[in-house]
Amino acid sequence: MLTCSVYPAYFALLNTCVCFLFQDDDEYVGFSSLPEQVHRKAVKRGFDFTLMVVGETGLGKSTLVSSLFLNPDLYKDRKLSGAEERVKKTVDIEKKAMDIEEKGVKLRLTIVDTPGFNDAIVGEQNWRTVEEYIQQQFEQYFKDETGLNRKNIKDQRVHCCLYFLSPLAHGLRQTDIQFMKRLHDKVNIVPIIAKADTLTPSEIRRLKNRVLEEIEKHGIRTYDFPECDSDEDEEFKQQDKELKAATPFAVIGSNTLIEVSGKRVRGRLYPWGVVEVENPQHCDFSKLRQFLISTHMQDLKDVTRDVHYENYRARHIKEQLNRQSRERTKLKRDSTPNIEAVQEQDMLLEQKEQEINRMKEMLAKMQAQLETKTAHMNGAH
Structure with a gap:
């Protein structure tokens, strides 16, 4: 690619x-x-791309996104909530749009953040808000593409979800499993090990292996790297192989420029040394950026369109057909007479008719008797 x-x-x-x-x-x-x-x-x-970042507060989501797209002011207006507020707070959806141009190529980038994720006591709220948002974008796109004016459809579908895992956990937590299983058939999930500078290289390797094992154990479908075409050059094949081997990406984010050996780099300064964000020996930040922007952005969009959206579209059309079928059945049932009621009504009418006939017979007999009696009286006179 x-x-x-x-x-x-x-x-x-x-x-x-x-x-x-x-x-x-x-x-x-x-x-x-x-x-x-x-x-x-x-x-x-121009091109469109929507990136969603999900993870609990304090894992460095905002810093990483700002580092990825070289925009340190992306979240400058955000206000951090206190611990008490976070416990009561529900998950919010916060969108940031930015236009990027590189060598004449324009990219309309939308960042969807989820502040408050995993802060509330009720865990179900965590994935429900995100799922509803993703569904709403599918619904809007379906509405637009089936409408009369299809010329300028805006694609706001979520093409990739970076899911941040805590470096302090020894694998996937129940919240992580629940979230990814609920959304793996609706969006491309790319797991991220946050704040990798808190772990040693051996600890990172163990955590990566554990996460991959648990993803397979629980049947979670994360983004699946496509196989390289046979005509791809060897350099690209090797590059793709290294990206696959690096998942889940262990990353560090920083917008601070530090001077190292006469060169200014983005990194974090510690008493024992400097962690460079873009140094492949220190973390997978460069590999994540390469995967997300340089090599697999279009494939993420293709999978969203051809797999996740098509699945939604098929389910939506099926639901519409079932709903229409139920409505037609109900209408037919409501418009069809109730046979038992008709039979009961016919029986009542028949009984009334029989009663009227008996009364007619009685009146005829009384009339005949009256005429006979009148004739006798006239004969006697």
Whole structure:
């Protein structure tokens, strides 16, 4: 896969090579320029990406996101809650949008944060708020794509969820298991071991192995790295192999610039030395950024569109059909006469008719008797 920065050069080179191969061919048509046309339109339109970060307070989510996208002011207006407030607080959804441009390529990035996660006493609230938000974005996209105006649909679907794990835990906690199992079929979950500078390298390796074992044990489906194509170069294959081996990423975030050996780097200063955020020997920050932005951003979007959204769309359409079927059945039932009631009514009508006939017979007899009596009286006179 290619980074945004190499797209222009790649497509220009591809078009040049193809044109060179066919310039002397009488049957050359010119459709080899299609990749360049697609690239030009895509760059003009720009790209969208929505990243969700989930984890309990104090794991450095905001700092990591600010470090990833080199924006230290992203959360400058946030107010931290006290311990008592956090216990009573429910999970909030906080969105931050930013436009990034790199070498002519524009990216509209939306960061969805979840302050208050795992702070409340009621654990169910943790995943429910996040699940509802993800569902709402699917619903809105479905509504837009089935509407009359489909020209400027905004894709607010969550393409990736960075789930932060505590470095103090010895694996997955019940909250972690519950959250990931509830949402693994709705969003690409990428587990992150936060604050890796609190662990030794051997402790990080043990924690990573334990997390992977428990993910498999509980049937949790995290983001699945796609297999490399056979025609990929060896350098990319090796790069992809290293990214897979690094999961779950153990990261450190910092917006502080520290001078190390005459060079200013982002890191954390301790009495025993400096932890460099972008040093692969110190943590997986660089690998996470490479995975998230340079190599797998488009695949995360593709999986969201082709798997998670399609699953939602199929469920939604099925629910609509079932609901319509139930409504038609109810309408038919309401409009169909009640046979027992009709039969009872017919019986009553028949009884009344029989009673009327008996009364008619009685009246006829009385009339005949009256006429006979009148005739006798007239004969006697």
